[in-house]
Amino acid sequence: MIAFSLPRDIPAAPEVVMARTGHVALLARDLRGLRLATCVEEGAAVEVGTPLLSDRDRPGIRVVSPAPGRVERIDKGYGRRIERILIRTRGGEAWSASATPGNDLRETLLAYGIWPEFRTRPFGRVPDPDSRPDAIFVDALGGPPAASVQAAQEQPGALARGLSALRTLTRGRVVLCQDGGAVLAAPAERLWVETEPTGRGGMGARVCRGHSVARSGEVWTIDCQPVIAIGRLLGEGILDQSRLVVIARKGGLGRLVRTSLGADLEEILRKQDEGSLLLLPETPFEARRWLGRFETNIAQPAPDAVAPRAQVPGAIVPIPALRAALPAGIRAIPLLRALSIGDAEAARRLGCLDLIEDDMRAATAICASGSDYGALLRRVLDELEAET
C-alpha cells in the first residue's frame, strides 16, 4: 500500500484539475471479505455503473465500472482468484450515468455498486447486506486541506442528503468525524457531527472513543466522498464515482485533482512531471499505480516510510511518539508487542478489534523495529475472525 502523509499545515490550492486517465483499474485488495466472480468478459464494452464483479456467496454485492470503456484485462492470481480488472477508458463522454434509485436504500446501494465503500469494524470487511451496524462513522478527517473536506464543501447539499439516508441503515447513530474546521453538515436526530480533533489514531480513535467494538458489536466506516455520491444518487439521480484527491507537492501547495476511482496515478503524475518523486520506491510498481478505493491523499512518502524494512524485526523502543500513533484508549506498546509476536488473544484483549490496517501506518513509520504493523494486524484479525 502507498504511504500517504499529507502535510497538515500546507493548505491545498483551491483550483480543481480534472484528470481522466486512459486506464482505470479496480483492485481486489480493496474488497476484503468478498470472493469475487466476474460479471463481464475481457473485451466487453462497459458504461459507468455496469457491474464488473460480484461476490460469489452474496451476489447482491456488486462492483461497478467507474468509467465508460472496454474491459482490457482481468488479472488472476493464486487459485485463479481475481486480483485486478483493467479498463481502457473511452474519452469524450461524461463519466457519470443517470440512475433511478429505488425505495430501499440497501437495494439501491447494492445495485449501483456503492456498497463496497462500507467497511466493517472489526475486521475491515465489506459488510453483509443483511447486517445492521450499531453505528456508522463517516470519515471527513484531515482538517480543511483534506480532499474529503474540500469535496464536502463543494457539495454540502448532497452530503446532507447522503448522511440523512445512512441513518436508515443503522439502528444507532451516524457520526460525521472531522478534525476541526467548520461543521460540514447540520446535526440532526441520530446524526452527530464530531469536530473536536483527537489528534491521533484517525478513524480508529473515533471508533474507539465513540463506539468501541473491541468486545462486541459492529460499526461501519465510510469515507465522506461516497456519502456525497449517495446523496447525488438519491437527490439528482446521477451515479458518479469520481474522487477528489489531494496531490501534495514537495514543500509547496498540495493540488486538488478530480479523477475517478481506480485512476492511473502514474499517468496523472507524469502529466504533472512529478512522478519520479511522488511514488514510493520499494512498493511493487503495480500495487501503487492505481488509486485505491480508500485513498484520497497522495504525497511523497514521509522520510521514515522510505527506511528499508528489516528482515528480522528489531526491538520496539517504547517512546511517547509511538504511543501517540495509536488511539488514546489503547495501550499501544503492549498491543504492538502482541502483534509482533502474533499473539491474537492478547491483541484482542488489548483492543485490536477497533483497528484496521490503515490505523497502523503511523506506528509502522515511527517504530524502529521495522515491522509492518498493518500486515501483522491483518494476520491477527484473520485469525480472530476465523475463530468466531
Next chain:
Amino acid sequence: MSLAGLSTLRAQAARGCGLYRLVALAPPMFVHLLIDGRAALSVALVAASIALGWSFLFAELRGRGLLLSGLFPALILALFAPPEAALWQLALALSLALVMGELIFGGPGFGFLSTGALALAFLSFSFPTLVPAIPGPAVLWAALPGAGLLLLSGLAPWRVVLAGGAGFAALVALFWSGSQELVGPALFVLVFLAADPFGTPVTEPAHWIYGLLLGGLAAVLGSPALPALDMAGVIFAVVLANIFAPLIDAGVIAIDEQRARLRHG
C-alpha cells in the same frame, strides 16, 4: 526549538535511540576524562572495547548488523567505576551485564533490565569491597543537556523521573535529613539508569507506580550511609524496580480489562 522540530525529534527517537543516548552521555564522559585523565581513559577504552566485542560477536552469531547500543552501558560503567577497581573486574561485570542482561535475549531492547545499572550491580555484588563512585559535580552539570535530550525525546519517561524524584525526596526528608548534594546524583541515576527505555514499564499509569517504587527503594536502600548516598544500594534499587516493571504493566492491563468488562458487561 520549534514545535515541529520537537515533534520530529520525538518521532525519530525510536530509530535514533542508540545514537541519542550516546550523545546524551558524551558531555559528562568528556568532562570525566578531562578531570580524571589517564585512569579514566583506560577504563573507558576497556569498557568500550568489551561492549563492542560482545556486540560484534553476537551480531556475527545472529547474522544481524553491529549495534552500537552496547556502548551506553559501557560509558555508564566508566562514569561510575570506583577508582580502586581493576580493569579485569570492570570487564567481567560489563561482560556479564551485556551478555546476561540483553544479548542472550536477542540484543538491546529485548531484555527487561537497564544494562548500565545491571553492570554496576554485578560489580558491587561480585566484589563487595567495590562501591560504585558518585560522579563529581562537574560531570553531573555536564550531563544536564543530555538529560534534557532524553526527557524531551521521550527516551527517558518523564513520569518515571518525576515520580521517582518525589518518592525519593519524600522518604529521605521524612526519615533522614536530606541535603542539596543528593539532588544531582539522584537525578543522574533517575534519568540515565532508572528511566532506561527498556527497563521501565510501557504503560503510563505504570510509569508513576514504577517511579514511586523506585524512589522508595532507592531511599530505603541507599540512604543509611547519609550524608553520602550509598550507590550500591541505589543501583540495587534500580535493578529491583526493573524486575517489577513487567509485573506493574501486567497489573495495569489487568485493571484496564476489568474496568472494560464492568462497563460493557
